[in-house]
Amino acid sequence: MTDRAGAPVDPVLLARALRQWSEMGLPALFLDQLDRSQAVSLASASASAAAPVAPVLPSIPDEVGAPRPSTVEETAAAPVEAPAPAPTPVDDFDDEALREAVRGCTLCALHQTRKQTVYADGAPDARVMVVGEAPGAHEDATGLPFVGEAGRLLDLMLAAIDLSRRDSVYICNVLKCRPPGNRNPQPDEIASCSPYLRRQIELVRPEAILAVGSFAARLLTGSGDTASLGSLRGTVHSYEGVPLVVTYHPAALLRNRTWSRPAWDDLQLLRRVMEGA
Ligand code: SF4
Incomplete structure (x- = not known):
């Protein structure tokens, strides 16, 4: 898995973030373009994060007024x-x-x-x-x-x-x-x-x-x-x-x-x- 800049994404951090997202009551996140091994990796990371992971769905677009994304x-x-x-x-x-x-x-x-x-x-x-x-x-x-x-x-x-x-x-x-x-x-x-x-x-x-x-x-x-x-x-x-x-x-x-x-x-x-x- 990579982010929009093409950098690798740590599945444990991603699982933790999804959990936080869910706990914050934020809108459902859609993660598209995951293949089977990546989905398994994310599910495994979710288990190690000891918390349920939010639904995995296609990504939401940048909202009106939201400025450009951040890059390294x-x-x-x-x-x-x-x-x-x-x-x-x-x-x-x-x-x-x-x-x-x-x-x-x-x-x-x-x-x-x-x-x-x-x-x-x-x-x-x-x-x-x-x-x-x-x-x-x-x-x-x-x-x-x-x-x-x-x-x-x-x-x-x-x-x-x-x-x-x-x-x-x-x-x-x-x-x-x-x-x-x-x-x-x-x-x-x-x-x-x-x-x-x-x-x-x-x-x-x-x-x-x-x-x-x-x-x-x-x-x-x-x-x-x-x-x-x-x-x-x-x-x-x-x-x-x-x-x-x-x-x-x-x-x-x-x-x-x-x-x-x-x-x-x-x-x-x-x-x-x-x-x-
Ligand atoms: S400058 Fe004004 S806001 Fe700041 S501590 Fe003093 S009284 Fe309070």
């Missing part, structure tokens, strides 16, 4: 480096000092409406750092990023490429306080809060960053406020030397399941980046 070749051909940010007072903070600074932060108006700040979750020595947009209601209530349904979907997406927030992923947001009513982050809020994120990345020093959603993607790639998520996907960017992959926010995937296929492509790109790191 693009990784080598088009690294994009964001401009270096200016120094800030938190640049020398360790993790504990940074967490405390965030907890007491009043730099923007969001401190007036938050229940609590949401600093991060996951492994401090993570291989991958996931950066989202801002806390929602569940996060504001618990103090943890990516909880609730979107958080569960993110965990499943990460598990599909053998990552977990317990062992190998550090998760945080651009904003550490919830915007009222889950409105979009404002430019002044992002400007005030982004030094915390920058220091978090310096402290974790991940092998790769996964930016989920357009606000994190635009900030970390240094692209303009109007850059679409589609224009940023499918390329390995660089954030101060750290490879950066862009994908949809899990909350957006819950609203639009047709983006599941390109999101899966993004995860595969991230996996290939890590294998090459």
